[in-house]
Amino acid sequence: DAKTTQPPSMDCAEGRAANLPCNHSTISGNEYVYWYRQIHSQGPQYIIHGLKNNETNEMASLIITEDRKSSTLILPHATLRDTAVYYCISTVRGSTLGRLYFGRGTQLTVWP
Amino acid sequence: DAGVIQSPRHEVTEMGQEVTLRCKLISGHNSLFWYRQTMMRGLELLIYFNNNVPIDDSGMPEDRFSAKMPNASFSTLKIQPSEPRDSAVYFCASSAGGGGYTFGSGTRLTVV
Numbered sequence: 001d002a003k004t005t006q007p008p009s010m011d012c013a014e015g016r017a018a019n020l021p022c023n024h025s026t027i028s029g030n031e032y033v034y035w036y037r038q039i040h041s042q043g044p045q046y047i048i049h050g051l052k053n054n055e056t057n058e059m060a061s062l063i064i065t066e067d068r069k070s071s072t073l074i075l076p077h078a079t080l081r082d083t084a085v086y087y088c089i090s091t092v093r094g095s096t097l098g099r100l101y102f103g104r105g106t107q108l109t110v111w112p
Numbered sequence: 113d114a115g116v117i118q119s120p121r122h123e124v125t126e127m128g129q130e131v132t133l134r135c136k137l138i139s140g141h142n143s144l145f146w147y148r149q150t151m152m153r154g155l156e157l158l159i160y161f162n163n164n165v166p167i168d169d170s171g172m173p174e175d176r177f178s179a180k181m182p183n184a185s186f187s188t189l190k191i192q193p194s195e196p197r198d199s200a201v202y203f204c205a206s207s208a209g210g211g212g213y214t215f216g217s218g219t220r221l222t223v224v
Contacts, residue, residue, distance in 0.1 A: 034212065036212070036213075042217065042218075043116075043203050043205070043215030043216055043217055043218050044155070044203070044205075044213075044215050045215070046212030046213060046214065047212075049212060087155075099145065099157055099160050099168065100145070100157070100213060101157060102147075102154060102155035102157075103154070104154055
């Protein structure tokens with residue numbers, strides 16, 4: 001079962017920052033936060049993951065609160081192609097326990 | 113790298129027929145996951161292999177479903193006999209065991 005909570009939908013103007021929140025209040029100390037997105041009719045795509053420090057890559061930034069009970073995925077300049085369902089997942093990394101359980105995610109719609 | 117390759121992309125079959133879905137992992141990846149996606153249930157993890165060994169098949173719906181990994185780069189998911197409620201998009205994903213998963217493009221199965 002998914003152990004994270006996300007709003008079902010959000011929208012954002014093209015060119016603006018999209019900030020997608022996620023609550024993971026029961027996260028364990030050895031669990032990472034992963035973000036994936038799924039564009040219609042495609043397989044999910046890995047975006048970013050982190051443990052406790054903020055992370056940034058070419059796609060997005062991940063801000064994790066100090067108590068690790070919530071996080072925010074930031075798309076700094078959203079484009080129409082960023083319209084997708086975004087999934088936030090907490091899981092143990094790099095072991096036989098490290099499987100991903102997807103919830104319903106957040107449908108992000110970027111409008112012109 | 114061609115990524116995770118699934119075949120066929122689309123499959124339409126009659127109820128009662130055997131269906132075999134195929135997945136080729138990314139070279140060097142040692143974990144393999146089969147997921148099923150429907151509107152009602154979202155993305156469900158069916159089975160998970162690590163180093164060719166099935167680790168967790170608790171998500172396999174019933175005995176009609178079976179999955180194998182005959183070698184390190186290839187897996188099959190078989191449904192015998194198929195039923196209309198098996199209609200879904202089936203994804204496989206592979207991982208190197210520490211980072212994100214890479215998903216295939218999926219197989220859309222329709223059982224009539």
